[in-house]
Amino acid sequence: MKALVCVKRVPMTGGRIVLTDDEQAIETKHLGFAISPHEECGVEEAVRLVEAHGGESVVLTLGPPDAEEQLRDAMAIGADRGIHLVTDGEEWDPEATAGAIVAAVIADETASGPFDLILFGNESADSGGFQTGLRVAYALGRPCATGLKAVAVGDGSFRCEQEEGGGRNVYELPLPAVVTVLEGLNLPRYPSVPGRMRAGRKPLEASTPERPASRLERARLVVPAGESKQAEILGHGADAASAVVDLLEQIGVTS
């Protein structure tokens, strides 16, 4: 099993989003960064699949030089090596991102053999385009199932499950395939200290692709109005119980 997982570096926004003065980005001066949540589960799954079946797991990101942090995080929990498509920090749209990833995949497969499975998050936490994985799958001519909450490798086939309407849809894909996954697929492990030490020494290949113009052109970002309310304080501690039950009765949810 040779698995590739593609991840995106996103800010941890906390309680309130603040924009830069030019309204083109989130002000990240005081924020930490992480792998976008769905993809964190993608990394864990790639590592588990290789633990179970042998092979190699590779992690790829397209992002600024600092995104090496997310590649090292993925390598700390078990990914074997990294591919960094380095940008100047400007946002790449889904078409451009997929194009650069496809070129990197073809180059890597030419050098060291095909990936059985390529994992993406179903959508990124920040821009939420819902399409990068599918674009890569189509360009490579591989089948793709999206929004997966369970995956299992069988004899030459790949069984995966999608939640819908409380139930589950089951797909069986031939390999090689591309999948996009959702948080809840697994519970990602925390990196150990030795894992972190090893991650620093794992191979990381960097290149700098060119960003093409976008047909979906961002004009500006806006924090939605009307988010801020002043909550009515019903009371303090256990003494508030009576006021809370009054409220629940008034809404009609106590019977």
Place this chain on the structure above:
Amino acid sequence: MNLCLVEHLDGVATDASLQAFTLAAGLGGETHALVIGPGGAEVAATIPAAVVYVAEHDALDAFAPDAWAAILCAMPSRTGVTAIVAPGSARATDAMARAAVRLGEPLAANCISATPGNPLLLTRIRWGGSLLEEARLHTDCALLTVVPHTLPAVAPGSPGAVERFTPELADADLVVRVRERVAPPAGGVSLTDAKVVVTGGRGVGSAEGFVVVEELAGLLGGAVGCSRAVTMSGWRPHTDQVGQTGNKIAPEIYIACGVSGATQHIAGAKGAKRILAVNTDPEAPIMSVADYAVVGDLHEVLPAISAELRRRRG
């Protein structure tokens, strides 16, 4: 001319589809609709479009996203549409993304408004709705999906005409196809349908600490939820998670206990009619989105509420 993809469930067009139709109709010109799969003809009779196209094919009884994409891609030459609009459901979004690749077009996912013109002016959501993006889409055939529950649904009405057709599908369009459907587990109140949701956050402190949350939810016939911090700590399963990457809930009242109120969490609770926050910190971000608040330790407040409910029931 615009085309709206209308999804249907149990013989009825979904609300999200009828909301997407509203956005499509706002783009000006005639609005046509596309319905795919068994039961489509009955659904078509309720859609107030100039023409409703009904795609019928034996292979469409189970969802096959590439087949849906193939059908969507045949529509511009069939109808001369310049915009295809679909609801932002998982299925429709998947099919639209595939159609975008096949047509060589961008896809603008999760729009809340669109102003006609070239470029098309769009507003779409980021961060699960915590941030908006205003964008210009440069293309001759715009592909958009619409965030559910932000626009009014178009009222049902009779179509000008209904055209049934059998699409041409290649074997490759049916490789990815639902093989088996596992029904939802019986019993219990689902988080997404519950009238009351009681959620515990990091402030609950442990898996065992959820006893007080479960007790209150049980008394109110509601569902138990949790924040991402709780799931990541392994205290509750991810199926209980409320948030951008968990469940989107829409209860009459959402009781958020020991939840700080990160944007990731609030993105899943925007549909709640009212929010009651129980938190020791009166300055927590949850307080600025809550309608009501109790300042205090949830381990004291929740048992007191449960006791009061029992006392009044006698």
